Amino acid sequence: MKISYNWLKNYIDLDPIDHSPDVLVDTLPLLGFDIETYEKLGPPNMPNVVVGQVTSYQAHPDADRLRCCEVSTGEESALRQIVCGAKNFNSGDKVMVALPGAVLPGDFKIKKSKLRGQPSEGMLCSAKELHLGQDHDGIMIVDKNAPLGTSINALFTQGDTVFDLEITPNRVDVLSHIGVARELSARFGLPVKYPKLSAGKENEGKSLLADVQVLADDLCPHYTALSIQGVKVGPSPAWLKDAIEATGQRSINNVVDVTNYVLHETGQPLHAFDAAKIKGGKLVVRTAHAGESITTLDNLERELSTSNLVIADCERALVVAGLMGSVDAEVDEKTTDVVLESAYFTPKSIRATSRSLHLSTDSSYRFERGADPKGITYASLRAADLILDVAGGSIVGNRLEVGSEPSTLTVITLYPKQVRDFIGFEVSDAVIQSVLESLNLQVAQYADAENCPRWEVSIPSYRADLLRPVDLIEEFIRMYGTGKIPDSEVVARGIERTDDRLYSVNVSVADYLTGQNFNEAFLYSLRDPEEVRYFFGDSSHACLALDNPLQSDQSHLRPSLIPGLIDVLQLNAARGTTGTRFFERGHVYREVQGQLVELVSVGFVMAQESRQREWLTRESEDFYTSRTICENILEIAGQSAKKISFHPINSCDLWQGGHAAYAGDFGRMGYEITCGMINATTLKKRWDLTAPVLAGSILMTPQFFKRTTKRNRHKAISNQPASSKDLSLIVDTSTLAQQVHGDVSKFAQKSSQGFDCESVRIFDLYQAEGLPEGKKSLAFNLSFRAPDRTLKDKEVNAAFDSIQQLICEKTNYTIRK
């Protein structure tokens, strides 16, 4: 909202120094009114820009469009030649001259120069070049009486400052110059000067309207119409035009400008009708008829719905109530009789209409936040005064009025002690009271049973935002000044609560992965719909869609971190950086039986072979590298990796069949891992990456982190020597090592009586010639130990025999001799 400093001065005596525009720039934000921008109109300080006179001119010998002017600036040395492109001046005109050495706005330095061979000692300026207006059609001609050589700043002292304030939605009362003046009055201790009214509600003659009828009093509880006869519509006087333009609007005509002026003065929107265009001599406030339409002043034909409130005559809707008039009833040059509307429309109704018509105006902006119910009469009489003043005419008849002012809360009970407790520092009752009263919040003092002071604070009608004691405390601290809140130490009593485990796990996971040379990446949670469908299918595509995406390539929630991480590999490869390992921690979304589930995820990718050549080559990563990382992450998350069973992935669009695996099930177990190689064909096709990429993705449910974990207890370890045996088994190629390992372990436990089989370890895999087709050989090392003695060979051999016997009996594995 634009507020003009000069305009403000009509309502409050701002001191040019103590309350200068620069002081307001600092003051207003600390009162809660942020300044988005502010603009100083009028010229900035510009030495060497002075009044000069064009004594004569002639056409430039080599350029038709230029004139060579002889210019006097009153100095002894008299005339200087200045070349100028404008044609809007005559000999003898006084103009603004920028002499060599002057600096115009925009850091435009004026120097002696030559234009098409003709010397030019300065520049004749347009109003725009001097920040004196928008005019750039020619140079600026100044008053004939201005003394030659007068500095621009001596000639134009009347600069205004216009603040563009950001008013929070609760403060409709500040959406006007008087509103801002009230706030400054409270801060500076100056009175508000409300303009005096001459007009009255009751007048000689007959109203221009036969009747006003309100058919929707729930949407319009109070409607007034004042008649003014015999106005002369024409251009606004300069003061009115300046004011209207300062608020960023275009001047229309004197009557319309007055209604806009009063809106920006008091905050109350008004509407002026041309009485001659009201058919049937009657205004009807009603909801629109089905199928009714109106052509608003912005020349758009708008379809109305039956919930939209309109002001109509006997035939048609003339105004969308509280928003905008129609082209049919507007005040124009031919208007002589005016009906002036001032009304209260309920905020909900205006807001709904504004939304449904996609139309927001200065008027609707105020009505939808709630105009001052008691401001209606003042605004209408004030506008009448101004219309009579600038357009002549006279008020005729009594003001027509339907309904009455809606009531507002008037009193809030407040205890001064309550204020002190809330703010946490000492302030006397008297100070609190004087701050509240500066805001026109009148304090009546009482005492309750324990002789504790109790205040009944009365609230002005324009402060509908003040409803509760805490709102008054807010007003107190705002006006008292937040800068006066004392500095103090943080006082923190212990509270029994630890960080949510998800957070601490995430911190440890990042520590681990950065230690494994991964760079953390941050990616967007919204992904391309085609990608989601490609990797996760139609049902995921349907389930993960946003209702109202902004960009078509960011319309779906991500089901996985991996595609985004591959994007990162691609970007870094394209840019030739050294980045080959990335991870992300974030939330992902999955479809499960038509429902959406939000999951916590950790994902990582490593590009193989894309490393730069090194003087010493390391062995490259493989499937097992990615699996180990996944297992370690799960361990960090509190899940023992020993219990995890990995299953091979045979065919998948994202993962490479035969070189990737999965484990877990987030639905049943709370976690799920996928790891291994990314599908090489997909990688080439979608990302144009040829180097193999290994990746891992861990999904965990938020509930997974809420499990209580048991603290581990000590178990004695044996310090006796261990005995070991090796065993080699020939099994089907398709049999998973984990299966064989499980069997061997089971048999080993069973066969070790009185001692333990401490570990069963696979130490060799052989899968080549010498073995039957479709078979592989797995070699195990078994380690036995007793808690209390050295094992005898006989015991160990017996156990080993028993194991081999069990293998022969219970499995189809062959023992390799």
Place this chain on the structure above:
Amino acid sequence: MEIELNTIIDGVQDKMPHLSTRAELEAYKATILGPNGAMTAVMKSMGQVPKDEKPAAGKLINKAKSSVVTAFNEVMQRIEAGEMATRLGPSIDPSLPSPDLDRGTLHPISQVREEMVQLFSKIGFSVAEATEIETEHYCFDALNIPADHPARDMQDSYYLPDQLTVANVEKHADEKYLLRTHTSTVQIRTMLESKPPIRIIAPGRCFRRDTPDATHSANFHQIEGLYVDEHVSLLDLKATLDYFVKTIFGPKAKTRLRPSFFPFTEPSFEMDFYSPDLGKLSNKWLEIMGCGMVDPEVFKSVDIDPDRFTGYAFGMGVERIAMILQGVDDIRYYYQNDVRFLEQFA
């Protein structure tokens, strides 16, 4: 005998430098100390030595034997040292570049987020997490932002389709799901789960339907703080935020609370800070967070007695603070993940 022994010792001394492997040593050793060795032969001749000369002869032999053994041990040590040197290979050049990858980096946003969390941890805040999908109730209504309130216009949100069910995000009634627009939702979830005293910090990802530019991104991160107890005052809020600003931006930083409006706090403020040490951003007031005292309406929506408890809350953008601290002028750099960018903050 003495002559024989000296001859053996001289022989051994002469041979020593020429022995370069274990095998050569063992073979030569056998010619001296083996069953048919020279020294063994001399020892065997002891039997023919007259009885009274035996002690002297014994001494001579022992002395000679020990000098031979010492010589062989020296050779052995030399051979072992040589073998070790072969095994170890040539000495390294410690200045060659490492063939291993560099340590990875924590993302600059993570770094700042963690620094902030640690700072608040020290004064008793613990981390609370919640889902990114929320419902209108927890994102707006419970925070005193009613459906038709103009403040809801201030947040343009991403919604999920009406017919969808999110299995692990609980609804209040039949309201719509959306992606949370602020971490203030965690305030509500936490206050519903536990009763005062509550002191939490909630870092998390948020979403707004903004067109991306240098300061807006489809998703961004916030940190929300909430403290609810008996007698929590505005003074406490200021003390906490001053501590935060001075710790993260340095002791020269100044703060101010600029009155503002949020439906979920009353009074509400924007906190600005001012620092002489911020490069281009030095010596001007920079807005860094919204804060205020929890509005009694919010307490009512989570069944906390507003007459007994008061509290403060604050929320700030992690990217914004990171951009100020790290001198980054376009938020989109954070989401490109070019390692040359990421490694600058390692």
